[in-house]
Amino acid sequence: MEYIIQSVRDFRLTTSEVIVYQAIVCFVIIWCQFKWIRRNFESVAAKMKGPKGYPLIGSSFDFIGTPEQVMEKILKIDDKYSPGPIKIWVGPYFGVIVIKPEDVQAVLNNSKALQKDRFYDFIKNIFGEGLLTAPVHKWRKHRRLITPSFNATLLNQFFPVFNEKNKILIRNLKKELFKTTPFDLWDYIAPTTLNLICQTAMGYNLDTQSEYGTEFENAMIKASELDSLRMKTPWLYFSFMFKLYLKLKGHSDVFNTLYKLPLKMIQEKKEAFAQRKILNKPSAVDVTDNERNKLKVFLDTLFELNEAGANFSDDDIKDEVVTMMIGGSETSAITICFSLLMLAIHPDIQDKVYDEIYEVFHDADETITLEDTSKLVYLEQVLKETLRLFPVLPLVFRKLQDDVKIASDDLVLPKGTTCIISILGTHHFSESYPNPWTFNPENFNPENIANRHKYSFIAFSGGPRGCIGSKYAMMSMKVAMSTFLRNYSVHTHYTFDDIKLKIDLLLRSANGYPVTIQLRDRRPTYTRDKKL
Numbered sequence: 001m002e003y004i005i006q007s008v009r010d011f012r013l014t015t016s017e018v019i020v021y022q023a024i025v026c027f028v029i030i031w032c033q034f035k036w037i038r039r040n041f042e043s044v045a046a047k048m049k050g051p052k053g054y055p056l057i058g059s060s061f062d063f064i065g066t067p068e069q070v071m072e073k074i075l076k077i078d079d080k081y082s083p084g085p086i087k088i089w090v091g092p093y094f095g096v097i098v099i100k101p102e103d104v105q106a107v108l109n110n111s112k113a114l115q116k117d118r119f120y121d122f123i124k125n126i127f128g129e130g131l132l133t134a135p136v137h138k139w140r141k142h143r144r145l146i147t148p149s150f151n152a153t154l155l156n157q158f159f160p161v162f163n164e165k166n167k168i169l170i171r172n173l174k175k176e177l178f179k180t181t182p183f184d185l186w187d188y189i190a191p192t193t194l195n196l197i198c199q200t201a202m203g204y205n206l207d208t209q210s211e212y213g214t215e216f217e218n219a220m221i222k223a224s225e226l227d228s229l230r231m232k233t234p235w236l237y238f239s240f241m242f243k244l245y246l247k248l249k250g251h252s253d254v255f256n257t258l259y260k261l262p263l264k265m266i267q268e269k270k271e272a273f274a275q276r277k278i279l280n281k282p283s284a285v286d287v288t289d290n291e292r293n294k295l296k297v298f299l300d301t302l303f304e305l306n307e308a309g310a311n312f313s314d315d316d317i318k319d320e321v322v323t324m325m326i327g328g329s330e331t332s333a334i335t336i337c338f339s340l341l342m343l344a345i346h347p348d349i350q351d352k353v354y355d356e357i358y359e360v361f362h363d364a365d366e367t368i369t370l371e372d373t374s375k376l377v378y379l380e381q382v383l384k385e386t387l388r389l390f391p392v393l394p395l396v397f398r399k400l401q402d403d404v405k406i407a408s409d410d411l412v413l414p415k416g417t418t419c420i421i422s423i424l425g426t427h428h429f430s431e432s433y434p435n436p437w438t439f440n441p442e443n444f445n446p447e448n449i450a451n452r453h454k455y456s457f458i459a460f461s462g463g464p465r466g467c468i469g470s471k472y473a474m475m476s477m478k479v480a481m482s483t484f485l486r487n488y489s490v491h492t493h494y495t496f497d498d499i500k501l502k503i504d505l506l507l508r509s510a511n512g513y514p515v516t517i518q519l520r521d522r523r524p525t526y527t528r529d530k531k532l
């Protein structure tokens, strides 16, 4: 006994030993706290399958690589664990990928799943706090005020602009006629959709200012690449590291350049709005030189709401304008390019689309009306099938503000979970679409739609925070596609398997949209063999 007491008395630790033991104790405390905080997540995770996650970094290593490699990895995970739900550790955070339409419906319609996940903070240097990224309290107020700008009656007024801008597209495309070398559709379609949204939503005519448009588009693509790189690279999560990276790589100006055009548009509209107020004139937009249509545009509505006390700050207005410009142009441009490429790869389907267009317009060059677009049923099937195969936004991230029950296994996803709705996975779920990687517009004929779950097609997301511009998008894309196909037939040497996908913030074709065009033979295809 005495020996033990003596040993305790003699027990001495060196300074370095004290430091080591203290570090171990600290580590154990932090580890226990970490495990305690995650206990709800870990117990749910134990019931699910998913890629291996390492402490703190989770599955981050799975998403390192070029945009093409990242896309391949996403597809592999969806494929391996479909139909989920799939657990995934996003860094130290618990994430669940949902794929099954029933699960998607349960999440998108839950009022506790409206908050965007922390990953959207990384794109606030582009979108600020516009509708897409806004926290729920701000989003509710703005969405309620902005939604009327997208009602069907107002959309109807945009048709003269849709027609006008697409006629310019047709004129521009003439220089590609009779060429055998393919060109990239993107070079023509992207400026058109940007021009459309600038005119219809902001009342701003880009035709005479195309250099601003080009600068904006280039900055937008670069900014998307940089933000998506940041999302995948944990050391760039810190603002100072990201700023340093931009500086070292010479990209410091990208975000300022991106804002040049929106700020210029806002300034000009603000002055015009003030001027109109003095003269007491209603808002109006030039559609053509000869024709003046009274057209209520989104940006005017924001100024008017402000007059009525809505309190949009200058930053709020800038954020909403940038959100509409990018949300409304890039998405439609990518979809139109993919759709035309699909028709070039599938000439029989192109013929069917053209025959429908002929039924509606015959060979006249009349302008297209809202009523006409409702008759282009097969064209709509083609657009939806393209969006199914290539959903522009393949993943949507929500942060659960409370426990949310999903349909699969009656699982309850705990508050704080990052819920990843895999639009891509849902669209390639073989129970909904038996040959998920085949282009088949019949997937969207009325009978097949009726036999499928409503949430098996979610290209525009769904629920209260779904896309505000889905009707606008479908109408404007129908006008673009039908105007294009009335004038040109589209061809390619590409096959479906040649298409490589990549993802920055949006899903795109990694090798562009290479096609050639020919003047359209305006006769319906079923009469062409006969002598007319």
Ligand code: HEM
Pocket: 131, 132, 133, 139, 143, 323, 324, 327, 328, 329, 331, 332, 335, 387, 391, 392, 393, 396, 397, 458, 459, 460, 461, 464, 465, 466, 467, 468, 469, 470, 472, 473
């Ligand atoms: C093919 C075209 C389009 C597709 C596939 C598409 C898809 C989507 C998707 C999936 C979302 C949900 C994003 C998320 O939850 O993170 C969304 C939101 C949004 N979209 Fe679209 N979109 C398209 C066209 C448009 C157009 C033309 C506009 C505007 C004119 C627009 C404006 C918006 C806005 C403002 C939001 C945020 C809505 C909110 O959070 O309340 N989109 N879109």
